[in-house]
Amino acid sequence: MTDTRPPAVLAAPRRWWLLAALAVAQLMIALDTTVITIALPSAQADLGFADSARQWVVTGYALAFGSLLLLSGRLADRWGRKRVLVTGLVGFAVTSAVGGAASTAAVLVGARIGQGLFAALLAPAALALVSTTFTDPAERGRAFGVFGSVSMIGTTVGLLLGGTLTQTLSWRWTMYINVVIAIPAVVAAVLLAPDSERRTGQSLDLLGAATATLGLFSLVFGTSRAETAGWTAPVTVGALLTAGVLLVVFVVAQTRVEVPLLPLGILTDRGRGSALIALLLSSAGLFTTFLFLPFYLQSTLGYGQVHTGLAFLPVPAALVLSAAVVGPALSRALGARPVVPIGLTAACAGEFLLSRISVRGDYVPDLLPGLVLIGAGVGLVIATATASATARLDDDLAGTAAASVNAAQQIGGSLGVAVLAAVAASAAARVTDPAEGAVHGYGTAFGWAAALFATGAVLTALLTPSKEPA
The missing domain is CATH 1.20.1250.20 (MFS general substrate transporter like domains)
Structure with a gap:
């Protein structure tokens, strides 16, 4: 049965078990930043896609993840962090399975974009649950130390895991591994994460959501393209200028709405x-x-x-x-x-x-x-x-x-x-x-x-x- 008490009064064992579940969810996100990189040559040989498509397997994830974070954070506050967390975990697992079974580069890139979208839902909800659960200063520093280190550990371990899975099984297991990780994380989240109050009565800052999402998308896209096309290429300059304009509009808009996105x-x-x-x-x-x-x-x-x-x-x-x-x-x-x-x-x-x-x-x-x-x-x-x-x-x-x-x-x-x-x-x-x-x-x-x-x-x-x- 789900515990609906405020997070701060959850019994100590439940707090730390919840932290473990949230750390596993964070680990899954971090792994996917690097786990696919070492497997890319094998995936390219298997699916037969061009070098020009290779970068999108990496940047597709980053684009969706980075551009949707602010909107997802507000959705977690509005709809309830537990609901958004579970939705993100299930969606991440499903899109990972699709990517593992991909028969073309387009399907693989689409799956990576889907992973980024659900990672953007998952990450703020998980961190917010840590923040609202560990309010005692004596525990808070250690909890954030454990949770925060998992992100960087996952990025590092992803290099080792990607090479090991590709070498011993197949590049496809760099995607399938997320299903294995997500299943226990979903079960633990359903059983341990406290329900938070839904605030659907609040209006959603649609202008802020649009300008923040498109502005961050343009910023990540522009910097990603700079590596291959160059900083002076029209596509790079155009994307970065668009990002600047949209983010300025976003900042101005945040001062003029009753419930700002940020x-x-x-x-x-x-x-x-x-x-x-x-x-x-x-x-x-x-x-x-x-x-x-x-x-x-x-x-x-x-x-x-x-x-x-x-x-x-x-x-x-x-x-x-x-x-x-x-x-x-x-x-x-x-x-x-x-x-x-x-x-x-x-x-x-x-x-x-x-x-x-x-x-x-x-x-x-x-x-x-x-x-x-x-x-x-x-x-x-x-x-x-x-x-x-x-x-x-x-x-x-x-x-x-x-x-x-x-x-x-x-x-x-x-x-x-x-x-x-x-x-x-x-x-x-x-x-x-x-x-x-x-x-x-x-x-x-x-x-x-x-x-x-x-x-x-x-x-x-x-x-x-x-x-x-x-």
């Missing part, structure tokens, strides 16, 4: 704004690392698919320990304010070490220290910034705040990858030897990622209030 107070609050900046910049730096390091490991050092995934494991190991244990301990000892700048500084140091890679690099001395520092640093950011970005809000805004967190991470990752891919390509072109040029490009991208982390450290140190309001 109350601007969520963004202008110093503590919350600082946390969102940290999440945006850390995602940009981390996703850049996940993009270029596999190429360096496989093309330059000669690693296989599974070996490449194993090489990334220090990142999630350090991230979990940092997010679930070190972050909460530092917050208790020093207060929350210095934790995020410390984490960003550690990640900056890790990226700086990676920027010094060479064609004849060795894993333990040249890569391992940097990977550990990046994982530990991002773990501190995830645990503390996510908790800060969703704190001190009425229950009817929990989904909206959760959507802003997911949007910051998704857009930060998309922008970071697009911009630094162009930087890496430009740096590589200046070197005559192709192998040396590729490594120089990777190192340059890692150096810029270090600059992003350093910028985040300075901004959060300056912007985070010395004391969080009650």
